[in-house]
Every structure is written in C-alpha cells, then in structure tokens.
Amino acid sequence: GAGVSQTPSNKVTEKGKYVELRCDPISGHTALYWYRQSLGQGPEFLIYFQGTGAADDSGLPNDRFFAVRPEGSVSTLKIQRTERGDSAVYLCASSLDGRRTEAFFGQGTRLTVV
C-alpha cells in the first residue's frame, strides 16, 4: 500500500516568498506530525494533528509558520515570508493513533531559500 507521500520533493524559493508543503498520510491514520531537520541535527518537532485539529503546535518557531489539515487527511505546512534560515528538510509522519502505534515517515521536502 501507499506510504506517506510528501510533495514537492525539492523546493527552491526566494527569500520573502510564500511556500506550501504538502503531506499525504497513510489512509486511516488520525495522527500526523510535521518536523524540520537541518544538516547534522535531529528532527525538530513542529506540530502534531489528531484528526483535523492541531493537538500540539508548540514547535512552530514563529507566526510565519502555519499548518492545516481541514479534512483530517492531507496536511499543508505553510511558510510565509521565507528566510534563509528556513532552509531544511521538512518531514511528515503519520500513525494510527499517535501514541500506541508506530509512525511512518515520508521522504521529506528539501526546502532551499535563496
């Protein structure tokens, strides 16, 4: 079956522009996570959804970052006024219930802000 799919796989944007990163979780998974990972660092938690609602958005670095999951399936991470420091690999993961079951990760979107 299909795994977690993230699009695009690579995105190059200019400083100051707006970007959207998409995550298609595994069908039926209620929990969805977003992370970002810089070179040489571990995944940094951004936000966690249970169904349609953001159960924990404590990892979003500032108000330029926003994520939605309107129908409890596909999620979009939105970054406004991108900065060079936003360059990283953005990872998405999903799991059946977020606590008792394993999470499956997508291959990530590599965002480069020039």
Place this chain on the structure above:
Amino acid sequence: DAKTTQPNSMESNEEEPVHLPCNHSTISGTDYIHWYRQLPSQGPEYVIHGLTSNVNNRMASLAIAEDRKSSTLILHRATLRDAAVYYCILTGNTPLVFGKGTRLSVIA
C-alpha cells in the same frame, strides 16, 4: 525538559550484539517507549515500541526495566547497515518528539 537520556555515541563490532540504553526516570504510567533510527541521508524509521513487557520483532528486542525508568534496545547481530542515530522517545501526553539520540558506529 528532555524526558529521555541516551549516550551521545556508541561503537560496536560487526556481527556482535549491541545494547543501546535509555533512561526515562520521569516516565508516567501511560507513556509508551518508542525507538526510531535514522540512517544517513534517510528519514527516521520505526524500530520497536512497548509499554511494560519486553518486546521482540524482526529488527530488534526491547527490554524494559521493571520500574520502567529505563529501557534497552538490543540489536542481536549488528551489521554495517545498522549504523545510524537511534532515538528513544516517550509518547503519552506528548507527541513523538526526538531528542539527540545515540549515534551508533559499526566497525567491520
């Protein structure tokens, strides 16, 4: 406010068992213990998880202390492909949050 403590790095010889420790002294009764690993240039990958009892799967074994304040991930025969960063994570009231993990090097 890290909930787990792991050694920064460990080294193992190929084809020998590896025991990766994790301390989680503030674990609550409803926290699950998860282990993930990340191979170079890849996304994180699930390894194993448990609540109270020891667990075995095709990749590894998880030994959980009786008081649940520590656990050990056991790779029975390390291969070069097992060289990765291993993360021990508690999930309960908090979501899947990665700490610094243990970088495992495997020597041929």
